[in-house]
Amino acid sequence: MTTSPHIIDITMDNFQSEVLEGSMQQPVLVDFWAEWCQPCKTLMPLLEKLAEEYRGAFRLARVNCDEQQAIAAQVGVRSLPTVILVSQGQVLDQFTGALPEGELRRFLDQHVQAPQADPLEQARELVAAGDLQGAIPLLEQARSDRPDDQEVALDLAHALMQTGEPEKAEAIVAELPDDARHDPRCKGIKAHRAFSEQLADLPGRDALAARLEQDPADTEARHGLALYQVLAGENEPALEHLLWIVRHDRQWGDDRGRDTLLRVFDLLGAEDPLVRQYRSRLFQSLY
Structure with a gap:
């Protein structure tokens, strides 16, 4: 049966x-x-x-x-x-x-009409496979089909942010009602903007890398380099740097390394394998 x-x-x-x-x-x-x-x-x-x-x-x-x-x-x-x-x-x-x-x-x-695939389902499959560029046109189509669906809007905003288009992502979030802005994807977009603003006051990436090579205990250089790496999509080395700060220099910036690490978790999303891995490692470091 x-x-x-x-x-x-x-x-x-x-x-x-x-x-x-x-x-x-x-x-x-x-x-x-x-x-x-x-x-x-x-x-x-x-x-x-x-x-x-x-x-x-x-x-x-x-x-x-x-x-x-x-x-x-x-x-x-x-x-x-x-x-x-x-x-x-x-x-x-x-x-x-x-x-x-x-x-x-x-x-x-030859005889029956095959149903058209749901663009949202297709997009989410591509996101799960890591093909964000391929997912964005489908998410845009899904948003056009479902203009009042906040989940579709958030999925699109998060994908745009991860592919280097934070302005477009923020424009989408700005149109959402206040209750939607508590969603982890919104927090991730805000974190991306905050990281970009912090970099405006820092030396260039190469200069920070040189400082860290000369002095591995230079926490400020390590933190700044991690921000550059996050915005470049180099998430694992960035998480390593931030976890190092948590383990070795929690006093710096009033535990700023931990705060930034949590913001990166928001940026990547709870389902990201790196988030699950480094959240566990953070817990072990703290307790």
Whole structure:
């Protein structure tokens, strides 16, 4: 049995209602199979996957021919697996054998309209894979489609900030209601702006790196270099520098190293693997 709304098991009791009458509402792909049929076991998972992916463009109806021999005989099934596509009460097309996924898609696309992928879902998959540049156009499209969705706006702002466009990110955040500004993504954007402002009063990156090489205990140079690294996307070395400050010089700047480290956590987001790693290391350093 299945709990999916896109897949159903067929018997003589529901063949009329679910296949013939059901095909008047949406195409029904009927898969005739049996437990002993190895090609059937290869084909069925692919059909189930496509039924879920097409999200209602068709319904998969599974017929166990060992248990439902009358249905198989009525349809005239001669070999397994046999798959027929029923629409408007009529057989529209059919095939036999275990087709590969690409051929199954081509078969379906001749007769049913595949649903368009949700740009927000696509964007979040790209963000999870680290492709922020690829995600931004999709997030912009999603925001155009859902102008009142604060989650979409925050996702877009955070991606823009991480790809070096803080002004655009801040403009989006400025349009949000006050309650949305407590979101960690908003805190991250504010942290990015604060880091940029701090750098305005510091020597250049190369000068700070030279100072630190000459004197590893130069906490000010180490902290400033970490800020440059964060804004350049070099997050792990920046976190190492800030953790060093927490461990060796917490008195500097009234525990400023720890404060900056927490701001970087906000900047990267709670789900970032580096945040989980360095939050644990920070806890160990403090306690």
